[in-house]
Amino acid sequence: MVNFYIPETLQQALEIRGKEKAIVFAGGTDLMVRARVWFGVPSNFDKPVVYIGKLKELKGVSMQDGVIHIKAATSLTDLLDDPLVPQPLKDAISSMAAPAIRNMGTIGGNICNASPAGDTLPVLYTMDAVLTLRSVSSTREVPIDEFILGPGKTAIRDDEILTEISFKVPQFDVYTFRKVGTRKANALSKLSFMGMLAFDGDRVADFRAAFGAVAPTVVRSRDAELKIIGKTRDEVVSVIPELLGDYSKLIRPIDDQRSTAFYRKNVSLRLLEHFLNTHLK
Amino acid sequence: MKITFKLNGEQVSVETLPTMRLLDVLREEFGLIGVKEACGEGECGACAVIMDGRLVHSCLVPVAAVNGSEILTIEGYRETERHKVLMEAFAEAGAVQCGFCTPGFVMAIEALLRRNPHPNEDEIKEAISGNICRCTGYDMIIDAVKIAAKKGEGLW
Numbered sequence: 208m209v210n211f212y213i214p215e216t217l218q219q220a221l222e223i224r225g226k227e228k229a230i231v232f233a234g235g236t237d238l239m240v241r242a243r244v245w246f247g248v249p250s251n252f253d254k255p256v257v258y259i260g261k262l263k264e265l266k267g268v269s270m271q272d273g274v275i276h277i278k279a280a281t282s283l284t285d286l287l288d289d290p291l292v293p294q295p296l297k298d299a300i301s302s303m304a305a306p307a308i309r310n311m312g313t314i315g316g317n318i319c320n321a322s323p324a325g326d327t328l329p330v331l332y333t334m335d336a337v338l339t340l341r342s343v344s345s346t347r348e349v350p351i352d353e354f355i356l357g358p359g360k361t362a363i364r365d366d367e368i369l370t371e372i373s374f375k376v377p378q379f380d381v382y383t384f385r386k387v388g389t390r391k392a393n394a395l396s397k398l399s400f401m402g403m404l405a406f407d408g409d410r411v412a413d414f415r416a417a418f419g420a421v422a423p424t425v426v427r428s429r430d431a432e433l434k435i436i437g438k439t440r441d442e443v444v445s446v447i448p449e450l451l452g453d454y455s456k457l458i459r460p461i462d463d464q465r466s467t468a469f470y471r472k473n474v475s476l477r478l479l480e481h482f483l484n485t486h487l488k
Numbered sequence: 489m490k491i492t493f494k495l496n497g498e499q500v501s502v503e504t505l506p507t508m509r510l511l512d513v514l515r516e517e518f519g520l521i522g523v524k525e526a527c528g529e530g531e532c533g534a535c536a537v538i539m540d541g542r543l544v545h546s547c548l549v550p551v552a553a554v555n556g557s558e559i560l561t562i563e564g565y566r567e568t569e570r571h572k573v574l575m576e577a578f579a580e581a582g583a584v585q586c587g588f589c590t591p592g593f594v595m596a597i598e599a600l601l602r603r604n605p606h607p608n609e610d611e612i613k614e615a616i617s618g619n620i621c622r623c624t625g626y627d628m629i630i631d632a633v634k635i636a637a638k639k640g641e642g643l644w
């Protein structure tokens with residue numbers, strides 16, 4: 208039987224995390240499924256647990272100089288209700304699970320699970336989100352694409368807790384978030400796509416694209432994006448085939464119970480093509 | 489570990505292991521068997537209860553997380569005027585067949601109507617999207633919510 212710690216402050220939580228190397232438990236909507244044994248039997252955690260789901264210091268959203276700061280244990284429902292949260296992130300969150308799960312599940316949990324199918328991730332990648340990781344003795348900031356290393360693998364140290372997600376909300380004129388799943392509710396993504404475009408007259412001022420669930424981590428390529436930034440609409444349309452070729456090399460999905468590599472790759476590329484054609488032609 | 493919380497309006501304490509699921513504690517320690525287990529992984533909504541005003545799946549909540557919280561189950565909700573209106577609407581619409589999923593749906597609908605007393609069809613579908621019913625095909629449940637919202641005008 209492992210210890211289940213309920214700290215009253217973040218400081219206490221960090222001390223427990225550092226000393227016990229405890230599992231960080233926020234919403235628990237994934238952890239409880241993994242720890243499930245059978246009815247009437249306690250859930251089975253292999254390490255001590257530190258519960259941060261009710262820590263007020265880890266909840267809330269604020270905006271400062273155009274940079275949004277989201278505390279890591281803010282629930283998905285609270286993010287949907289918050290006027291400061293940009294719409295693309297809300298679109299991704301509203302595609303996740305169902306209300307009861309969103310009431311418990313947190314954005315920090317979605318990140319630290321590092322599932323390739325985590326639905327907030329493509330949006331956070333396109334926003335260049337930065338994560339604040341704290342331990343008793345240190346605070347560091349890590350860009351999300353350096354934090355997530357592979358399925359279930361992150362750069363978090365065993366004495367750290369993710370405390371905050373922050374990013375400068377980019378200016379964009381059009382965006383799309385698309386999640387492809389078996390059904391609308393409670394489905395894990397077969398794949399997801401986030402695209403955004405900003406224009407300066409006839410020219411593309413900014414373009415960002417990210418794909419979820421089609422590689423070990425979210426696929427985003429700044430090199431590919433730079434190929435169309437600064438170009439006129441007509442010029443961009445002529446490089447779309449080349450761009451699709453570039454992304455085709457980066458999108459390396461697998462066959463699993465949810466979908467096939469063939470389907471994932473094709474649909475991903477078509478979503479990108481459709482997004483660009485819709486807004487550039 | 490001693491867990492103290494408010495259950496259906498009453499202050500209660502229970503001595504249990506912290507990683508027990510709220511679902512099991514409600515059923516085994518308090519005999520509240522209106523809280524059902526089907527999938528055990530948050531997919532079906534049969535175990536839904538309202539925790540601090542929000543719908544949660546009790547199979548995903550370790551009981552330690554409930555310390556200091558307020559829980560409403562179908563057994564407590566049954567005593568309310570809102571429940572009466574909702575049950576009559578369920579009967580009128582034919583929204584109960586085998587009945588296993590009904591407590592979870594009722595809690596999900598209560599959570600919806602608290603936030604939004606006049607939901608449209610899309611909002612109703614969204615609110616019950618985490619609940620699975622294998623009998624009715626959902627249309628009758630959606631009808632029941634519409635009837636309840638109308639007949640229960642002013643209650644929510």
